[in-house]
Amino acid sequence: MNIKIVQRKDRIYANGNCPLFFRFTQKRQCKYISSGISIPQDCWNESEQRIIPSYPDSESLNYQLKEKLAEYQKLIDKLTVLEIEVTFDTLFGQKSKYINCTVSEYFQQQIAYMKSIGKVGTASKYETCRHLLEHCNLGKKRFEQVDLQFLQDFEAYMIRKGNGSNSLATSFSVLRAVYNKAVKQKVFAETDNPFKQYNIGKFWKPTRKRAITKEDVRKIQSLELPKSMESYSLSFARDMFLFSYCVAGINFKDIATLRYSDIQNGRIYYQRHKTGQAKIFPGTEIP
Missing domain, CATH: 1.10.150 (DNA polymerase; domain 1)
Incomplete structure (x- = not known):
């Protein structure tokens, strides 16, 4: 792919300036990318691809053009090293979002x-x-x-x-x-x-095992909670905890996706959301 800085004389702004573009050419196909710079027609040296020295701030503008040109060339070189075909899509399209x-x-x-x-x-x-x-x-x-x-x-x-x-x-x-x-x-x-x-x-450091005793679990199970709308969420949380405890620590995501049809012949059949592993667990009470 060839890159060249060109002045688009077919686009003349109201102030008489013409914009500078980076022109990418491949297999006779061209793509133009704006440089964000526009100058009068007679201030562009086409053979050297530079703004003439007499134009105000020409040194800074030429530096910007040179840096941007080098950046594009670096992207092309990167694609070449990666053995990825250099195309308009890999350079500017959806694929470039990954590469660049x-x-x-x-x-x-x-x-x-x-x-x-x-x-x-x-x-x-x-x-x-x-x-x-x-x-x-x-x-x-x-x-x-x-x-x-x-x-x-x-x-x-x-x-x-x-x-x-x-x-x-x-x-x-x-x-x-x-x-x-x-x-x-x-x-x-x-x-x-x-x-x-x-x-x-x-x-990785081993962490201290944190667990409550079976006696504490039994206390939670037998705890009398007030029967009111305000305490419903507390009661529901207690039920979820006890269910998880009885089903070998099943996590909430797997509980939430259980269906009545997963209970067959006194056993619970489910698939772990995290690993996709099939699980079978016998219905049980707190031992």
């Missing part, structure tokens, strides 16, 4: 996708990690810049903010998962995976 994005922007795309398929919990973890990256100014970087130093800076920031070991482990696990997705989708050309040098497992 920052870490934070890619996180946002993945968050939206997770929400669209009903994985709200995963989306929430992604959002928390993205928020942390934004606050330590790492989210604006691109995946090519995610190296060992990037990970160490992120770790240092989280520790300064008082995050515990398991919080660090969760955030780094999320970051690694999103990084691997970006590699798979060819968002960037991976040269060296920094996570191979970075031990996420060091963060």
Whole structure:
């Protein structure tokens, strides 16, 4: 693909200026992208693709044009390295949103996708990690810049903010998962995976088991609650807790999707929303 800065003399503004465009040419097809700059016709040097020195602020304007041209060329070079065909679509279209994005922007795309398929919990973890990256100014970087130093800076920031070991482990696990997705989708050309040098497992710490006794569960079961509309929500919460306890800790999402038809011959048949694993549980009382 060829790029050239041209002056559109077929578009003359009311003040007599003509706009400058970046013209992309491929297979005899052209696409024009505005530079946001317009100048008189006689102030453009077409052979050198520069604004003539006598034009006011020409040095600054020429610098802007040069920087933007280099940016477009860099995108083309990136596509070439990724072995992605350079087309108007991959450079400017829907596909370019993946290829030309920052870490934070890619996180946002993945968050939206997770929400669209009903994985709200995963989306929430992604959002928390993205928020942390934004606050330590790492989210604006691109995946090519995610190296060992990037990970160490992120770790240092989280520790300064008082995050515990398991919080660090969760955030780094999320970051690694999103990084691997970006590699798979060819968002960037991976040269060296920094996570191979970075031990996420060091963060995981065993947590103290927190559980109430069977006697306490029986007390909750036998507790007399007032029969009024105000206490209905409390009674309902108690029922949900006891049901979850009796069905080996079934979570609320799975309870909410149960149907009467899932109860057959004294057993409960259901599929875990999180894992898709089929479960069979015998009806029971508190042991």
